Amino acid sequence: MEKANDKTIGDAGALxxxxxxxxxxxxxxxxxxxxALLTGIIAGGHVLVEGVPGLAKTQAVKALADxxxxxxKRIQFTPDLLPxxxxxxxxxxxxxxxxxxxxxxxxxxxxxxxxxxxxxxxVQSALLEAMAESHVTIGERTYPLPEPFFVMATQNPIEQxxxxxxxxxxxxxxxxxxxxxxxxxxxxxAVLDRMVDAPDIPLNxxxxxxxxxxxxxxxxSVKAEESIRRYIVSLVAASRVKDRRKLPFSRYVEYGASxxxxxxxxxxxxxxxxxxxRNFVLPEDVKSVAPLVLRHRIVLSYEAEAEQLDxxxxxxxLLAAVSVP
Amino acid sequence: MSGxxxxxxxxxxxxxxxxxxxxxxxxxxxxxxxxxxxDEVKLIMxxxxxxxxxxxxxxxxxxxxxxxxxDISVDVEEDRLTVTVDFTxxxxxxxxxxxxxxxxxxxxxxxxxxxxxxDKSYEGVRALRPQLLxxxxxxxxxxxxxxxxFVPIFxxxxxxxxxxxxxxxxATHRGGRPARRMRRLLRRLKSAxxxxxxxxxxxxxxxxxxEYIGKRLGLDCRSSTTAEISLFxxxxxxxxxxHQILEVLREGDMIKFAGRFADDRRMQDALKTxxxxxxxxxxxxxxx
Numbered sequence: 001m002e003k004a005n006d007k008t009i010g011d012a013g014a015l016x017x018x019x020x021x022x023x024x025x026x027x028x029x030x031x032x033x034x035x036a037l038l039t040g041i042i043a044g045g046h047v048l049v050e051g052v053p054g055l056a057k058t059q060a061v062k063a064l065a066d067x068x069x070x071x072x073k074r075i076q077f078t079p080d081l082l083p084x085x086x087x088x089x090x091x092x093x094x095x096x097x098x099x100x101x102x103x104x105x106x107x108x109x110x111x112x113x114x115x116x117x118x119x120x121x122x123v124q125s126a127l128l129e130a131m132a133e134s135h136v137t138i139g140e141r142t143y144p145l146p147e148p149f150f151v152m153a154t155q156n157p158i159e160q161x162x163x164x165x166x167x168x169x170x171x172x173x174x175x176x177x178x179x180x181x182x183x184x185x186x187x188x189x190a191v192l193d194r195m196v197d198a199p200d201i202p203l204n205x206x207x208x209x210x211x212x213x214x215x216x217x218x219x220x221s222v223k224a225e226e227s228i229r230r231y232i233v234s235l236v237a238a239s240r241v242k243d244r245r246k247l248p249f250s251r252y253v254e255y256g257a258s259x260x261x262x263x264x265x266x267x268x269x270x271x272x273x274x275x276x277x278r279n280f281v282l283p284e285d286v287k288s289v290a291p292l293v294l295r296h297r298i299v300l301s302y303e304a305e306a307e308q309l310d311x312x313x314x315x316x317x318l319l320a321a322v323s324v325p
Numbered sequence: 326m327s328g329x330x331x332x333x334x335x336x337x338x339x340x341x342x343x344x345x346x347x348x349x350x351x352x353x354x355x356x357x358x359x360x361x362x363x364d365e366v367k368l369i370m371x372x373x374x375x376x377x378x379x380x381x382x383x384x385x386x387x388x389x390x391x392x393x394x395x396d397i398s399v400d401v402e403e404d405r406l407t408v409t410v411d412f413t414x415x416x417x418x419x420x421x422x423x424x425x426x427x428x429x430x431x432x433x434x435x436x437x438x439x440x441x442x443x444d445k446s447y448e449g450v451r452a453l454r455p456q457l458l459x460x461x462x463x464x465x466x467x468x469x470x471x472x473x474x475f476v477p478i479f480x481x482x483x484x485x486x487x488x489x490x491x492x493x494x495x496a497t498h499r500g501g502r503p504a505r506r507m508r509r510l511l512r513r514l515k516s517a518x519x520x521x522x523x524x525x526x527x528x529x530x531x532x533x534x535x536e537y538i539g540k541r542l543g544l545d546c547r548s549s550t551t552a553e554i555s556l557f558x559x560x561x562x563x564x565x566x567x568h569q570i571l572e573v574l575r576e577g578d579m580i581k582f583a584g585r586f587a588d589d590r591r592m593q594d595a596l597k598t599x600x601x602x603x604x605x606x607x608x609x610x611x612x613x
Contacts, residue, residue, distance in 0.1 A: 324549065
């Protein structure tokens, strides 16, 4: 039994490594972004990506869709977008004289919601509801979304004019929030070389739907001892502590993370262990995914903004304050 | 009687005594023979008389600035006459007794040698002297003054040295505190082998190790994972005690989180490894 599990973990690790390598053929650097996307798809959650334009966010998602042989659709969120443009609507067919459903682009395996904060709240809400429920109601009928269903939403941290900031309750629906940073000069040079030689590198499919489901099962088989579960809960609970004497960083937190964050940390830590080829979770797995999981779930206080602290700095304080098991 | 006193008496005898013709000074003595200023003295003079002398004691005794005559008495025998003068001299040196008029007998020119415990002879009434100090006062005062000057100086030095020694002692004591605490934990864990679940046992051991490492490196390692500790400069590529500690932390992780089995012997070995690693680290720490 133990050996069989080890084999599953080993196979999963090899599969992930192949997917990473394949995506890496097209995307230079951005290893954290690729890992975050893979974590999202394996943990069965959705990923919000924040980064300035031109950092290969869309390319990365396309590459992920290419290596997974999953259906991929992209929606450019704009202020005039309607919920029906996303989920679908009932259309009248004159030949038969009846209303028939027309499914929207949300019916896909991998969905790129580009610049999600440019659409009004009702569109965001429709998408986020689909993300949470995994089904969409058109007319009087409810249609399940295909499995796996993975949404990667992007948003631009600059140019806030004419945007609709995602509410905290909606942000909580995203399993992870990845931040895309500028590449190093060496990486940028490699991008230039690669784009000149072959602007559109074809990728091999290494992850089919069954493969994704196998990875999910492998992640579920990763063991997290009670002490690790307690550690996860302690971290999330510490984000809600209001006693400044106990936890000095708490003055920077207006609202802490929800219990959904504990679940997300638990799931992501198991995937992280899978990346390392382990069938058990270590505290470092939890710590490594904590910024991804918590940064969009913590509402910073005025004091944090006044001191120009971002969520990552507060999470660093949180991780330093809670003892590891 | 000393020769000096006899000479004085002789001098007094030979000195000019002017007596009436009827009485001749036959003998003279002082009682006590040698006396000092302030002593009560008797002057006994014996006269030979050829015919009876009419004596009359004065109502008031003669005054003198150097002696007080308190009493004069006369004892008459057949051919002798003994005159006794009680007086107290106030001045040293040889002075002449004031003339005594005793009716038919006049005594004059009697020299009185008064000794003095002081070397100087009488120089008149001296002015008031300043108050005398009790013997030993000067010594006491000088000692007190010395104490006032030197005690603060030496006191400050002594206190400073004392503080330095205490600080050194405290530093040494504090410096060894993490190791002592760790050894206490090791003793507790030794007695808990067999009665505590391995995961809990290793949990306590690794918590103690994190605290020890934190104290030694001046960091808070309670929230540091084994992987993070291995990245510390002190642990980077280390082969010494840090390496041994790291191995125990990794072993602890496997038992706590991977569900690996640990028997009593393995736990004993872990304790020995930690104990020796701490001894070695303490030596290195003491030399730094």
